[in-house]
Amino acid sequence: MTWTIVVLAVLALVLWSFYVSWRASRLDRLHNRVEAARTSLDLALVRRASAASELASSGQLDPATSLLLADAVHRARGASGAERDLAESDLTRALRATIGDPEARKELAADDGTAELVAEVEDAAQRVFIARKFYNDLAGRTVYARRRPLVKVLRLYGGAQEPAFFDMDDAIDESVE
Amino acid sequence: MPVRIGIVCPYSWDVPGGVQQHIRDLAETLVELGHEVSVIAPADEDRPLPPYVVPAGKAMPVPYNGSVARLAFGPLSTHRVRRWLRDGNFDVLHVHEPAVPSLSLLACWVASGPIVATVHTAMRKSRVLLATQPVLRSALEKIDGRIAVSEAARSTFVEHLGGDAVLIPNGVATRHYLRGDPLDGWPGEGGTVGFLGRMDEPRKGLAVLLQAFELLAPERPGLRLLIAGRGDIDEQRGKLPAALRDRAVFLGEVSEEDKVRVLHSVDVFCSPNTGGESFGIVTAEAMAAGVPIVASDIPAFRDVLRGGLAGELFTTGDAAALAAAAGRLLDDPARRAELSVAALDAVSDYDWGTVARNVLSVYETVILGRTTTTTVGIAH
Numbered sequence: 001m002t003w004t005i006v007v008l009a010v011l012a013l014v015l016w017s018f019y020v021s022w023r024a025s026r027l028d029r030l031h032n033r034v035e036a037a038r039t040s041l042d043l044a045l046v047r048r049a050s051a052a053s054e055l056a057s058s059g060q061l062d063p064a065t066s067l068l069l070a071d072a073v074h075r076a077r078g079a080s081g082a083e084r085d086l087a088e089s090d091l092t093r094a095l096r097a098t099i100g101d102p103e104a105r106k107e108l109a110a111d112d113g114t115a116e117l118v119a120e121v122e123d124a125a126q127r128v129f130i131a132r133k134f135y136n137d138l139a140g141r142t143v144y145a146r147r148r149p150l151v152k153v154l155r156l157y158g159g160a161q162e163p164a165f166f167d168m169d170d171a172i173d174e175s176v177e
Numbered sequence: 178m179p180v181r182i183g184i185v186c187p188y189s190w191d192v193p194g195g196v197q198q199h200i201r202d203l204a205e206t207l208v209e210l211g212h213e214v215s216v217i218a219p220a221d222e223d224r225p226l227p228p229y230v231v232p233a234g235k236a237m238p239v240p241y242n243g244s245v246a247r248l249a250f251g252p253l254s255t256h257r258v259r260r261w262l263r264d265g266n267f268d269v270l271h272v273h274e275p276a277v278p279s280l281s282l283l284a285c286w287v288a289s290g291p292i293v294a295t296v297h298t299a300m301r302k303s304r305v306l307l308a309t310q311p312v313l314r315s316a317l318e319k320i321d322g323r324i325a326v327s328e329a330a331r332s333t334f335v336e337h338l339g340g341d342a343v344l345i346p347n348g349v350a351t352r353h354y355l356r357g358d359p360l361d362g363w364p365g366e367g368g369t370v371g372f373l374g375r376m377d378e379p380r381k382g383l384a385v386l387l388q389a390f391e392l393l394a395p396e397r398p399g400l401r402l403l404i405a406g407r408g409d410i411d412e413q414r415g416k417l418p419a420a421l422r423d424r425a426v427f428l429g430e431v432s433e434e435d436k437v438r439v440l441h442s443v444d445v446f447c448s449p450n451t452g453g454e455s456f457g458i459v460t461a462e463a464m465a466a467g468v469p470i471v472a473s474d475i476p477a478f479r480d481v482l483r484g485g486l487a488g489e490l491f492t493t494g495d496a497a498a499l500a501a502a503a504g505r506l507l508d509d510p511a512r513r514a515e516l517s518v519a520a521l522d523a524v525s526d527y528d529w530g531t532v533a534r535n536v537l538s539v540y541e542t543v544i545l546g547r548t549t550t551t552t553v554g555i556a557h
Contacts, residue, residue, distance in 0.1 A: 057311070057312065061312075062250060062252070062282075062286060063282050063286050063315075064250035064254075064282045065251055066313075067278035067312075067313065068239055068250060072240060072241075075240075090240035093240050094240060097251075098251070104251045104253070
């Protein structure tokens with residue numbers, strides 16, 4: 001009788017520990033994915049900055065616009081930590097001021113070389129938009145998973161940092177505003 | 178011979194600011210001197226503008242240099258500047274703050290011919306400017322005559338663009354201050370000492386004046402203080418002994434018109450600054466109102482007061498010395514009248530008329546240096 005209880009208890013314990021380790025590895029995978037998403041977001045931001053920088057130094061814009069854009073790129077590249085999202089949002093606003101206006105856009109599209117640079121900036125901006133959506137979605141799911149009671153009590157996340165949401169203004173098109 | 182002058186303002190005309198004020202005073206003085214002036218500035222077309230201002234469309238708020246600035250740029254602004262240059266047929270083009278990404282930079286880029294540039298604020302050398310240097314250089318290289326309003330602004334030219342600039346300090350619109358109606362009931366029988374400036378900024382020295390008032394008040398029962406400027410009134414009033422509190426009147430921040438009236442409501446104006454002034458515009462404005470001045474002995478005030486000939490100087494930060502100097506003046510109407518005349522004479526060096534003449538000689542130098550093109554045109 002007691003043996004049956006012992007065997008059942010051991011079995012339950014074994015099953016439970018399997019379950020826990022499965023939960024832990026799922027959480028671990030989530031953390032890995034969020035990290036990967038963050039890397040692609042960073043890459044997308046870097047790409048956007050260099051596309052903007054190329055447009056700024058193309059010599060096809062008026063010098064005032066060039067200087068504005070170059071300043072925003074420089075700040076976005078130099079920012080870290082909490083300033084990062086602010087600086088990236090500022091770059092978005094500078095880009096919106098440069099190419100968001102339909103009138104200005106028409107003017108820029110007149111020259112083939114410039115049109116290409118503008119298209120590159122737009123493409124890079126679109127990728128930032130997508131990468132940020134994915135990253136924030138994963139970050140949200142990870143945060144939720146970390147707050148589950150079992151995970152919290154057993155600290156299944158180990159040393160992994162809780163991901164932070166990346167908030168920024170990333171709408172280049174004026175109509176989206 | 179009248180000169181046709183085109184002036185470019187980089188900042189919104191509708192927004193108050195130092196550069197806009199400078200351009201307004203300069204333009205009006207040049208017109209008074211008989212020259213033709215046209216100013217192009219970002220401005221709301223629906224708002225009434227002075228006859229000499231041509232609107233370049235609305236300025237856009239954009240992040241620049243760590244804050245949000247209202248600037249005009251892009252193809253539309255470029256078109257407007259080009260049209261203005263073509264219609265104006267100017268003898269000389271005068272751009273302000275050419276390193277700010279706005280109309281002035283655009284005008285440099287688009288124009289050919291004699292160009293004069295004035296720098297108002299100091300800018301540190303940045304990587305940004307280096308990154309866009311080819312674009313910027315082609316615009317800024319065209320500047321023939323450079324003016325800086327201060328030593329700090331001059332260093333911007335030296336650092337960013339190489340070369341040097343003429344120093345022509347800001348002017349004081351002295352005629353605005355010459356006449357004014359005293360506020361009702363001022364200066365009163367017992368005499369009034371006045372102060373204008375930020376109350377909560379220690380360097381403006383209000384604390385020194387309040388201490389001096391404590392020393393002066395017992396012997397002069399009618400003496401009052403008239404104080405105007407931003408800051409917490411209760412906090413400042415609290416620094417005085419209870420018995421003296423109703424003899425110090427705090428107006429808080431006042432409008433430009435009321436400022437003139439305040440200056441005409443006092444017997445003695447006090448500038449107790451303990452440092453940090455490069456020129457002392459408020460002191461110069463008080464001088465332009467013909468008020469006898471008591472000022473601390475800092476280099477800026479020593480300069481503008483001609484080493485004490487145009488106003489009393491007292492040991493900086495010394496309340497007893499201030500009380501003694503102010504007391505002497507309050508007791509001696511003849512000396513006050515003498516200082517009033519001396520102050521009006523001294524401040525005329527800083528009058529816009531004088532400043533505008535200096536700017537005109539820069540224009541003339543630049544125009545004379547050109548032998549081929551006579552007027553400002555469009556490049557390429």
